[in-house]
Amino acid sequence: MHYIQAKTILSPKNGMNLYRGCSFGCIYCDSRSKCYQMTHAFEDIQVKENAIELLEAALKRKRTKCMIGTGSMTDPYIPIEHKLQHVRKTLMLVEKYGFGITLITKSSRVLRDLDLLKQINQQTKAVVQMTLTTYDEQLCRKIEPHASSTKERFETLKVLRDEGIPTIVWLCPILPFINDTKENLEGILNYCIEAKVKGILCFGMGLTLREGNREYFYEQLDKHFPTIKEKYIRTYGNQYSILSRNNNALMELFHSICEENQIMHDNRQIFDYLTTFEQKTNQQLSLFD
Numbered sequence: 001m002h003y004i005q006a007k008t009i010l011s012p013k014n015g016m017n018l019y020r021g022c023s024f025g026c027i028y029c030d031s032r033s034k035c036y037q038m039t040h041a042f043e044d045i046q047v048k049e050n051a052i053e054l055l056e057a058a059l060k061r062k063r064t065k066c067m068i069g070t071g072s073m074t075d076p077y078i079p080i081e082h083k084l085q086h087v088r089k090t091l092m093l094v095e096k097y098g099f100g101i102t103l104i105t106k107s108s109r110v111l112r113d114l115d116l117l118k119q120i121n122q123q124t125k126a127v128v129q130m131t132l133t134t135y136d137e138q139l140c141r142k143i144e145p146h147a148s149s150t151k152e153r154f155e156t157l158k159v160l161r162d163e164g165i166p167t168i169v170w171l172c173p174i175l176p177f178i179n180d181t182k183e184n185l186e187g188i189l190n191y192c193i194e195a196k197v198k199g200i201l202c203f204g205m206g207l208t209l210r211e212g213n214r215e216y217f218y219e220q221l222d223k224h225f226p227t228i229k230e231k232y233i234r235t236y237g238n239q240y241s242i243l244s245r246n247n248n249a250l251m252e253l254f255h256s257i258c259e260e261n262q263i264m265h266d267n268r269q270i271f272d273y274l275t276t277f278e279q280k281t282n283q284q285l286s287l288f289d
Helices: 051-061 080-084 086-097 108-123 137-143 150-162 182-195 213-224 228-236 247-260 267-275
Strands: 002-004 046-048 067-070 100-105 126-131 167-170 199-201 206-208 241-243
Touching: 046 051, 051 086, 067 086, 067 267, 080 086, 086 100, 086 108, 100 108, 108 126, 108 150, 126 150, 126 267, 137 150, 150 167, 150 182, 167 182, 167 267, 182 247, 199 267, 213 228
Parallel strands: 002 046, 067 100, 100 126, 126 167, 167 199
Antiparallel strands: 206 241
């Protein structure tokens, strides 16, 4: 872990990353790609020391309320968050200044901040986005070794359901020759149905590979799934976008199950929901109205 002084915190679309790098060790992580120009080891977490001060200044300047997002490049609930509490301080500011929040995570640690999420959600919208890729717990430990297990994430989604916090699931990536099966898809979707998630984002049954994350992914395949790397090289070469041979059948099943259970599954509709600020009114009518 090391500290830097950041110049800005919010992107033009009001997203932010409080940390850079990650310690969850997911074998497919796109954030390892060289195009992101990370100049330090991926597991050496870069902490934006002045992030909270920058965020408060940015929120004070904003004339229009909006949704604030975090977690697109680095999971906000990596272990150092337990000590530093940058995410919790962020939520406190979001609540203080009346903004909405949406965050992406693979960690049950999000429940630590349930009190703040509920406070924000009473006034506007607090949305937790949870990534689910692998129904089988043993397989999950190989693919996402230091994140919460899929079962733990499912239990977290149920708590959020019971507390009225809306949830979106990211069903990606799905790894060809590893978890691109009907059984895996149905297991995850059954979790989503029981947890009553609002929507599921899916960009096809596959993953992306480019310089940086491809090399790490192949190293992990050699370690955990001998012979699978050769299948990737033979089938896909150096393609960026990798689709499972089972993509069409699995996507048809995905859309069918979502439709049957009234789960939002149009990506554009979900992103519109995530980025739309909603001001709730909690005023009670008087007895004389």
